[in-house]
Amino acid sequence: MAGNVTLSAGVRQNLLSLQNTASMMSVTQNRLATGKKVNTALDNPTNFFTAYALSARSKDLSNLLDAMSNGIKTLETADNGLTSITKNLESMQSTLRQARQDKSFQTESFEFETTDTWRTVAFATDADKVGSFAAAHSVTLNSLESTGFDVANVENSTITIGMTDDNGGALDSVEVNIKAGDSAKEIANKINNALRNSENGSQGIRATIVAGEIRITASSLRTLTIASVDSQGVDNLSDFGLGTGTVAAAADDASSVDELVAAINADTIAAESVRASNNNGKLRIENLSTTALAMEIQDSLSAQQENVTIGGNQVRKNLADQFNELRDQLDKLSDDSSFNGINLLRGDKLTITFNEIGTSTIEIQTKNGEAITAARLGLSDVSASELDKDDDIDTLLTNVAEALNTIRSQSSAFGSNLSIVENRTSFTKMMMNTLQTGGDALVLADTNEEGANMLSLQTRQQLSSTALSLASQADQTALRLFG
Structure with missing residues (x-):
């Protein structure tokens, strides 16, 4: 057994030195292999746990x-x-x-021959935009101010429009009931609806709103008789400033077109969809919408009717x-x-x-x-x-x-x-x-230093091995006595 082996002091000392060198070489080799000088808490508890916390946060x-x-x-x-x-x-x-920027609106021009008759031009893009205008003289006979009169005086009043033909013969009359709170547009619409529902005589007669006034216009040689009574039967025509009048005949064709152009362009409803102009004696209608415009031109005497459609603006x-x-x-x-x-x-x-x-x-x-x-x-x-x-x-x-x-x-x-x-x-x-x-600064090894240590330890190991060999040779001296 090893415990029974007796080593000389010199051999034991050299063996211990060799063991210490081997232990330090093992530590150095581990540091070089891991790159750390503190690999476990046993190496340096403070540095190990501090570096661990810093690394964990990272x-x-x-x-x-x-x-x-x-x-x-x-x-x-x-x-x-x-x-x-x-x-x-x-x-x-x-x-x-x-x-x-696009202004490619579609247009059409219509000729009006010189004649003693008069014509009606009607057009529509939808149910809310309908116009009907006379092609002969169309001047304002009467006007109803949209503001400035006493609303209380016109409450439940009735406006009656009586019409005669060019020869003085009586035509239909229309009645329109108005009440307090009616706007100018509402009153004009009521008059136009009544005229449209009339069986005859309403061609060329229209209520429009121009410069804040409700205007009732007529055409050709005809007379309009306008009267109004309130709910008590009392004549209150003066509340509206209405009267009667006769429209003169058209002097020539150009005059007829110019006045028709003026009537169309002055109409607040028509102006939303069309623009009229005199094109060398022709009525030029420009469709200002993207919707097709249906036009109807009717001669009052011959009852001939021409229907034309002006296309809408396709670009827009x-x-x-x-x-x-x-x-x-x-x-x-x-x-x-x-x-x-x-x-x-x-x-x-x-x-x-x-x-x-x-x-x-x-x-x-x-x-x-x-x-x-x-x-x-x-x-x-x-x-x-x-x-x-x-x-x-x-x-x-x-x-x-x-x-x-x-x-x-x-x-x-x-x-x-x-x-x-x-x-x-x-x-x-x-x-x-x-x-x-x-964290690394606390645990990483200096590889240069550890490399130098390893070289030094290797040298020490060799020297320790040589010293151990020499010590062993000294112990073999006694063997020569038996040679």
Whole structure:
């Protein structure tokens, strides 16, 4: 047994030195292999646990860094969507401006031969826009002021319009009941409805609103007798300033066309859809809408009737379709601007945590959490008729401009949020580096130093082995006595 072996003091001393050298070589080899001078708590408890805590925090921040990176991509996706929506709105703006500049309205010209008769021109684009005008002299016989008279005096009054033909023969008469609170337009509509329902004699007679007045006009050689009584049967014609009169015959054809042009253009209802002009003695009608205009021209004596349709403005009509398609694409762009299941443009909330204990966060969302949609921006589909008038197009342009301002404001807000997240991302990376290097400084080994130690230990090991060999040879001296 080893315990029964007796070693000399010299051999034992050299053997112990060799064992210590081997132990130190083992420690040095482990440090070189792991790169750390503190591999377990036994090596240095304070440094080991401090480095472990710093490393653990660095890992926690690394996990948060992944979430920040996802947050940045979510914001970039939303910004891409807003950029495309901005371009889409600019295209809508361009479409409306093109419609605003387009004046390709359709026109037709109609000849009026010199004659003792008179003609009626009627046209309509829809049920609410109907005009009927005489082609001979059409002057104002009477006017009813829309303001300035005592409403109490006209309550439940009846206006009676009696008509005679060109030879003085009696024609139909119409009665119109009015009451307090009726507007000028309502009174004019009541008169026109009564005239339209009359069996005969109403051609060329019309109530219109001109310069704030209700005017009752007639044509050709005819006389209108206008009377009014209140609910008590008392004549209150003076309350309206109404009287009777006779229209002179047309002197020539050109005069007839000019007066018809003036009557049409002065009519507030007709002026919304058509524009009349004298085209070298012809009546020129320009359709100011995108809807086809149906015209009816009737000779009062021969009863001949001509029906003509003037097409609508197709350019503006097509631009209305383009506008609606662009509006539809706006919503689709918003729907497709999602990343990893979060769509900020649809009102989703993005929450990003900046520290490992959750006390530093940022919540990113659109204003009031509202989705970016065409409806939210105040934009709706437009009908072709909404592009008929330049004023209506100007209103639409204003709406699109406001929508652009809203998008740009939201884009600026997201840009600010993105800057914050990117700044915190850079800060987190620097913190991770500081924590990791701080922890490593406590446990990492100096490889240069450990390499030098290993070389020194190897030399010492060789020397210890030589010394052990020499000590063993000294113990063998006694063997020579038996040689």
